[in-house]
Amino acid sequence: MLIVSEERGDDRECVVLRAEAIRSLLVHAEPNMMLSALAVLVASGASTTKIASSVYNTVKDALHDLHEICDGDLRNQFMKIMKDVFQRVLSSSYIANRSRSRLVAFLGSDKTKYTKEDEEAIARHSTTMDAAYEFTSYYVDFLTSLLQPGSPHSSCVTAIDMIMLLCSAGLDREIFDPAESKRVVSTRRVVPDILNGNTVQWPFQISLATATIRQLLLENLFNPYEDIRKKVFHFLQVARPFSRLEYSEILQILERDLNRVSQSGRESDVDGFSKLVVIFCIYSGEKKLALPLSSQMPLPDCNSTHGISTWLLNLLKQEISSLHPGARDLRRSRNLILGTLSALA
């Protein structure tokens, strides 16, 4: 039997469900049960209702188990619930920020004139915003940890989807601004829009293109699972977290990953390299940048996307011309040719 506590308000009865009461269900062995409990915990009639700190803490404790759900349908359900959660985080923090700003503007800068109620109201709005920021920041760090090599497939997939979701919500406007989504995503809506056409903006920003996240995304471009590689590729195409990269960094990445292909020759690495080249082609084409010369792999005088393909073609010619029956490192050349051809395709 399920029990909810009943409390009496000032003038009428109200039924209250405590966040603590549902904690045990969030670590249930059945994923269905976990998701139902999470849905109850975060459900609200209005998306602007603030989320209590006890709810944040309860969700935080259950995040690890929730991200390990393997079933695809259940994972979609989880994504939907988390979308609602962040809709509330966004809306409530936006409202709190706006109310606080209006109150402060109305009261003026002289804090000695503030009444006790004013101070309490300002503190309440600040607490709402701080709690929202703290939870979102914690969640982004948590997602970053799930991108580490060796993470289970389900955790990694969910983490990439969630990063895309937060990105589409404009949590890091430097890499994706929903207001400009039509310009960025020209022909089709690639990223699900958490804001549902709303122009509400986060009162705070959290970077989704830190060096760690970028590094981990690139690593996952070479993930053994094809769906993860596709997801990362899709994300990198849309969100462009590499817009802050220096030229030398791009070159380093290309060289490093080409070496990876030439050494392993795995299908996943070849596929990852071709995707990486496409991403940098798009990026360099947009920025109209030319790739610098490399000491080991000389580049022609090239510009933008044409430059990368010319570079690859030259590399291919160079490798093919070095092939002869007595060549010492045939395997390396074969892998390199395979990777280059795949990237050119």
Add this chain to the structure above:
Amino acid sequence: MVDKLTSIIARTILEYTASANRALQKALKDLQSSFLTDLSAYLSSSESVLLESFILHFLRVLYDSQGKCVSKAVFLMIESIVREEKGRPQLSAESLMDLYASLGKGSDSPSLFEDILSQLHHKSNASSASKAFVALVGRLNSQATIPKPSLDIWCNPLEVFIAGTDGRQLADLYILPSLFKTTGEKCYYTVIERWGVRRDPDITHLEFCDQTELQLSCLKVGKELGYIIGIFPYQVKM
């Protein structure tokens, strides 16, 4: 002559709704609604048999379906005949159920609620069937003088449906939110208590049982509708 015309219109609506495009579906729905309005004008007179005859055409399709997918027009008819609308008298939910029960042969008395719910398993009908179910329950609740028996009439079939394959998920998706919104807070508390949610001011933990998932679904709907609240210092129900 009028009876024949009624029959033709009913058959036309039933036959074409399933395969019609959106525009034709809307036109057929409007035709059905207008025709019901016109026929309802005869309710108090001796010609009310015309309305019953028209409705029976649709109900018979549902009765004969044996769980197979039926035309959406059946549910649109149920929904519009019981929906309160200014300017025309409605058929009571009890009358509609009696009419449906009259289709049974011998001692077999079919349940309209059960047969509507069985159609939720067909994806194309799930939305319309759930709307018809909720409209019927809403009408029944607004008419019933004794709440308990009326609750059994729709709650028992719903419980059977939920216990069946995919029943909880379908009920969760299509029935519960609109049902509790229509029936109101009091009915919500009655139903969740019937389904095992106990209210106790001193206990702050949840206990498990076979129905926990259903109970959680109900609690979620309750929170969304504002019947149940989280424990925030300032979030007091007004």
